[in-house]
Amino acid sequence: MTPTEATDRLLEAAEELFYAHGVQAVGMDAVRTRSGVSLKRLYQAFPAKNDLVEAYLRRRDERWRASLRAFVHACGDDPLAVFGWLRNWFSEPGFRGCAFVNSFGEFGEPAPGIAAAIREHKDHVRTYLRGLVPDQATADQLFSLVEGATVLAAITGDPREADTAREAAKVLLAA
Amino acid sequence: MTPTEATDRLLEAAEELFYAHGVQAVGMDAVRTRSGVSLKRLYQAFPAKNDLVEAYLRRRDERWRASLRAFVHACGDDPLAVFGWLRNWFSEPGFRGCAFVNSFGEFGEPAPGIAAAIREHKDHVRTYLRGLVPDQATADQLFSLVEGATVLAAITGDPREADTAREAAKVLLAA
DNA sequence: CCAAGAGGAGAACGTGCGTTCTCCAGCCAC
DNA sequence: GTGGCTGGAGAACGCACGTTCTCCTCTTGG
Numbered sequence A, B: 001m002t003p004t005e006a007t008d009r010l011l012e013a014a015e016e017l018f019y020a021h022g023v024q025a026v027g028m029d030a031v032r033t034r035s036g037v038s039l040k041r042l043y044q045a046f047p048a049k050n051d052l053v054e055a056y057l058r059r060r061d062e063r064w065r066a067s068l069r070a071f072v073h074a075c076g077d078d079p080l081a082v083f084g085w086l087r088n089w090f091s092e093p094g095f096r097g098c099a100f101v102n103s104f105g106e107f108g109e110p111a112p113g114i115a116a117a118i119r120e121h122k123d124h125v126r127t128y129l130r131g132l133v134p135d136q137a138t139a140d141q142l143f144s145l146v147e148g149a150t151v152l153a154a155i156t157g158d159p160r161e162a163d164t165a166r167e168a169a170k171v172l173l174a175a
Numbered sequence C: 001c002c003a004a005g006a007g008g009a010g011a012a013c014g015t016g017c018g019t020t021c022t023c024c025a026g027c028c029a030c
Numbered sequence D: 001g002t003g004g005c006t007g008g009a010g011a012a013c014g015c016a017c018g019t020t021c022t023c024c025t026c027t028t029g030g
Helices: A003-021 A028-035 A039-045 A049-074 A081-091 A099-106 A112-132 A136-156 A161-174 B003-021 B028-035 B039-045 B049-074 B081-091 B099-106 B112-132 B136-156 B161-174
Strands: none
Touching: A003 A028, A003 A039, A003 A049, A028 A039, A028 A049, A049 A081, A049 A099, A049 A112, A081 A136, A081 A161, A099 A112, A099 A136, A099 B099, A099 B136, A112 A136, A112 B136, A136 A161, A136 B099, A136 B112, A136 B136, A136 B161, A161 B136, A161 B161, B003 B028, B003 B039, B003 B049, B003 B099, B028 B039, B028 B049, B049 B081, B049 B099, B049 B112, B081 B136, B081 B161, B099 B112, B099 B136, B112 B136, B136 B161
16 A cells, blocks of 8 residues: 555545544544554554644545535536535535534644644635625625534534525625 | 532533633543532532533523623614624633534534533524514524624634624614 | 541542554565 | 565553542531
8 A cells, every 4th residue: 555545545534533523532543443554654644643633624625615616616606506505515414514613612722733724724715705706795794604504504403504594695795 | 618509619610611621621620620629529519521511501501691681682682782792702811612612513422411402502592583683584694693703703713703794784684 | 535427638440542562474685 | 595674453551531439637416
């Protein structure tokens, strides 16, 4: 197994486990078992668990935003499509809220790299929405709706929070 | 020290520590030290840590909503006052986001009592907003804004997220 | 003054986990 | 074949923490 292949399998396993059960609830041994990569290789690729967590967050950020971007772009870059995408996401079987918000809650004082990954993810999403909506203030308002809908969908388990936010976004965009 | 006084001091210490550092990062010994209540009495009042966590959340729910209600009522029950209260909350020195959202993120599969406390808190807030705003759909939209602003203020550290949400709320209420 | 019990301080126990170490099997150059 | 290297499996170590246990010290009633 090549080192890059090992890294891929580690990140894949880490994402599945960390997102589903939370970072703290998943031991390095579980990542090892799920990925099939030996502990020695694991610690060669990621010298400490924090490094793996940060890599997990950064990779999830990339993929999450790529998926959103692709969906919205296919809808002609209509800002309201964001909420259609959210609705689909909330309906996925394993949906458990925003990985970054969850991680923020998990660590009282996150390691610097982890805190940075969380903040940068939110910055990237905000920047993306500002590109989608001409008016910056409106974009920030939509961002708040997106975050709110995600938190509430996670806690209540109801994907229709996306529809509620969508209706609000429609009004804000028309104003 | 009377048992009820011990319970009060335990809950006070638990809230300060759990909210500031996260539940998992705080050991029972830290609660004991902070409260000045012996471990024996602690375990008499709360047979397990989960019981203390659940009591912490339920007490915080009561006080948090009481504070919001009082502030908004003093503003003539204007729904927009909710966002003024949020702004104040976000500006407090120890602000670290919503305790319930943070706890939800901390526990992959929360104990039943804890999960119920989290869900019931959000239900109570939603019900309160529905009482404040005649139109139920609009109330739910404001709720989404409230949650979004709270999450973003916690992560970015910027209390002005409350103002962003307030502007959005103003538009939604006028529609 | 004594007996008995309550309550506190903190040691002790068991467990889980991040990280490191040990040992061994397989593979290469010669 | 043989000596040395790579990499895997999993034991071992150290620590933290939830929970329980032990012992000691006060208080109180007679």
